[in-house]
Every structure is written in C-alpha cells, then in structure tokens.
Amino acid sequence: MKNLYGIMFLSIFVSCTNQVKEKPIEGKVEREQVTVVTKVPGKIDKIFVAEGDFVHAGDTLAILSIPEVDAREEQARGALQSANAQYNMAVKGATKGQLLQLQAKVDGLKEQYEFAKKSIGRLEVLLQDSLIPQQKYDETYAKYQGAKNQYLAAQAEMAEARGGARLEQQIMALGQKERALGAVSEVDVAAKEKFLIAPQDMSVETINLRVGELAMAGYPIFNGFLNQSTYFRFTLPENKIGKLQKDGVVEVEIPYLNHRKMKAKIISIKALNSYANIASAYPDFDPQQAVFELKLVPEDVAESKDLLTKTLVVLHAN
Known part of the structure; x- marks a missing residue:
C-alpha cells in the first residue's frame, strides 16, 4: 500500500514539473525622444x-560663447554702414557745399563765354571792313569755342550732381548695400544660435556637456522625452499574434505600480527584420517564427504621463 501511495505521489510530482508555465507577454514603457544639437x-x-x-x-536651455560671431558681426555692420553711405551718395548726388562750388564754376564759365561771344561779334564787323587780319579773328573764335564748350560741360556736371549718379552706378551701389545686408542677416542668424532653445515641451533626460566644454557643430547637448508621447512596445512571435488586431483595445499591467492596470489601443503591428533563413534573432523565440513589434498607446493619456520610461509592462490579451 505504501508503495502504491509512493508511485501516485511520484507521478503527480512529475506531472506538475512537466507543466511549463507560460511566460507572460512583457514589454516596455517608451516615449518619443528629442535631441537638441x-x-x-x-x-x-x-x-x-x-x-x-x-x-x-x-525655454532657453543653455547659452554658447562664440567670439568669432561677435567679431564677424562688427565687420558686417561696418561694411553695411559703408555700403549704405555709398548708395545714398549715388542716389542723392553731390552735397550742398559741392553744389555751391559747381554753381560758382558754372557762373564763372558763363561770364567767360558771354565775353568771348561779344568779342567775336565785334571782330566779325571789323573783319568785314578789313580792319583786322583773318588770323586775329580765328584766334578769338577759337577762344570763343573753348569758352562755350567749358560752359556747356560745367552745366552738364551741375545737372548730374543735382540728379545723382548715373543709373548703372546706383544699381551697383544698391547691389553692394544688399550684399552687406545679407552678411549682417547671416551674422544675426549665427548669433541666435548661441541660445539653445527647447523645441517642444519635454523632460530633460541627459545633459552631455558642462560649462566651459567645447561643443562642435551638430553635437547633441540635451536629450529629452516628450511627456505626451507615452506608448507601450511589445515584441511577439507569430504564434501569439493571432488574437491581437490593429485598433483593438487590450489591458496592460504595470508591475512597479502595484500591478496597476490600464487600457491601451493597438496602433501598429510591424514585422521585424529577418536574418538569412532565421526569422527571429531573439533567443526566447523559435528561430523559424516571424517576430512582430506591437505599439500601443494608453487610452487615458493623463493617467500615463507619470509612468517611468523603460519600466516593465505586461500585456493581457484575452
């Protein structure tokens, strides 16, 4: 009889030990990340x-010290001031003092021209009466033409001074001014890059540099999580995916919060990459089974905002 009880106990023990407890479907709490560079x-x-x-x-996260930008800013603003003065001078023409000098020059040449004109008029009468030689008349006529040309040239110079430089010169001066403006704008943009600004509402996860350290272009200074982007990520073999469908609502358990449970919606089911003839690179799964990644979002966003990133969650698929 004792042997019979022993055999029954041994069979029950072996039966219990042969039962493999099914491993729960475990995943992680995740959030979208953002990097400030x-x-x-x-x-x-x-x-x-x-x-x-x-x-x-x-919000301003940090400020960089960039002495080169400050030096370039002074150069760019000095070039702009010079180009602006050149353009204004080309458009407005001569100054008031220059106009007064040119007017005096025009008046003086006008007097010489009128005197030469009167002189040639008198000599024409004398030449007709043969009272002067032709040579004398020709010399006076040459002086008359010279005075006339100088007077006309002075009038043209005066008109140009009042009207500004020629159009081509004005366009050239405008181009130099716009080029200087572009240089100033470029420096202003670079100066704004001294301030590292938060692109979105976020929780700062890591700070990769400290005060005094050099940050090269493109270096990630801050890494953070977007608090409103909480989701759950699970990795499942194909033999466990059948009961789950996109847009379906399931229950997830948060072990570290005394096994609190909350509802979540499946928003994507994505097949993971295979390797040669091995469908799964995960040691816990059958190598010939395809592996899928599930992404779930909590139905109550406010309830999930305080969950710790990378903590364990368990999926309950009915």
Missing part, C-alpha cells in the same frame, strides 16, 4: 536646466 561650434557658457527638469517649448 548645436548648429555652430562654441563653448558652453551657461546651462539653465538640470536632468529631470520639465521645460516648455521656447
């Missing part, structure tokens, strides 16, 4: 946040 090289001058802080879009 530098566009121009510079040293970290000030940092206004700490790891774990929550910041709003537009």
Whole structure:
C-alpha cells in the first residue's frame, strides 16, 4: 500500500514539473525622444536646466560663447554702414557745399563765354571792313569755342550732381548695400544660435556637456522625452499574434505600480527584420517564427504621463 501511495505521489510530482508555465507577454514603457544639437561650434557658457527638469517649448536651455560671431558681426555692420553711405551718395548726388562750388564754376564759365561771344561779334564787323587780319579773328573764335564748350560741360556736371549718379552706378551701389545686408542677416542668424532653445515641451533626460566644454557643430547637448508621447512596445512571435488586431483595445499591467492596470489601443503591428533563413534573432523565440513589434498607446493619456520610461509592462490579451 505504501508503495502504491509512493508511485501516485511520484507521478503527480512529475506531472506538475512537466507543466511549463507560460511566460507572460512583457514589454516596455517608451516615449518619443528629442535631441537638441548645436548648429555652430562654441563653448558652453551657461546651462539653465538640470536632468529631470520639465521645460516648455521656447525655454532657453543653455547659452554658447562664440567670439568669432561677435567679431564677424562688427565687420558686417561696418561694411553695411559703408555700403549704405555709398548708395545714398549715388542716389542723392553731390552735397550742398559741392553744389555751391559747381554753381560758382558754372557762373564763372558763363561770364567767360558771354565775353568771348561779344568779342567775336565785334571782330566779325571789323573783319568785314578789313580792319583786322583773318588770323586775329580765328584766334578769338577759337577762344570763343573753348569758352562755350567749358560752359556747356560745367552745366552738364551741375545737372548730374543735382540728379545723382548715373543709373548703372546706383544699381551697383544698391547691389553692394544688399550684399552687406545679407552678411549682417547671416551674422544675426549665427548669433541666435548661441541660445539653445527647447523645441517642444519635454523632460530633460541627459545633459552631455558642462560649462566651459567645447561643443562642435551638430553635437547633441540635451536629450529629452516628450511627456505626451507615452506608448507601450511589445515584441511577439507569430504564434501569439493571432488574437491581437490593429485598433483593438487590450489591458496592460504595470508591475512597479502595484500591478496597476490600464487600457491601451493597438496602433501598429510591424514585422521585424529577418536574418538569412532565421526569422527571429531573439533567443526566447523559435528561430523559424516571424517576430512582430506591437505599439500601443494608453487610452487615458493623463493617467500615463507619470509612468517611468523603460519600466516593465505586461500585456493581457484575452
């Protein structure tokens, strides 16, 4: 009889030990990440946040020290001031003092021209009466033509001074001014890059540099999570995917919060890459089974905002 009881106990023990407990479907709490990088090289001058802080879009996270930008700004603004003066001079023409000098020059040449005109008129009468030689008349006529041409040239110079430079010169001066404006705008853009701004509402996860350290262009200074982007990620073999469908609502369990449960919606089911003839690179799954990634979002966003990223979650698929 004792042997019979022993055999029954042994069979029950072996039966229990042969039962393999099914492993729960485990995943992770995830959030979308954002990285703040530098566009121009510079040293970290000030940092206004700490790891774990929550910041709003537009908040200043840090300030860079970029002496080269300050030097380029002075050069660009000096070039703009010079180009602006050149353009104004080309458009407005001569100054008031220059106009007075030109007017005096015109008046003086006018007097010489009128005197020469009167002289040639008198000599014409004398020449007709043969009272002067032809040579004398020709010399006076040459002086008359010279005075006339100088007077006309002075009038043209006066008109140009009052009307400004020729159109081609004005266009050239305008081009130089616009080029200087472009250089100033470029420097202004570079100067704004001294301020590292939060692109969205986010929680600062890591700060990769400290005050005084050099940040090269494109270096990630801050990494953070978007708090409103909480989702759950699970990896499942194909033999467990059948009961789950896109847009379906399931229940997930949060072990670290005393096994709290919440509803979540399946928003994507994506097949993961295979390797040669091995469908799964995961040691826990059959190598010949395809593996899928599930992405779920909590139905109550407010309930999930305080969940810790990368913590364990368990999927309950009915």
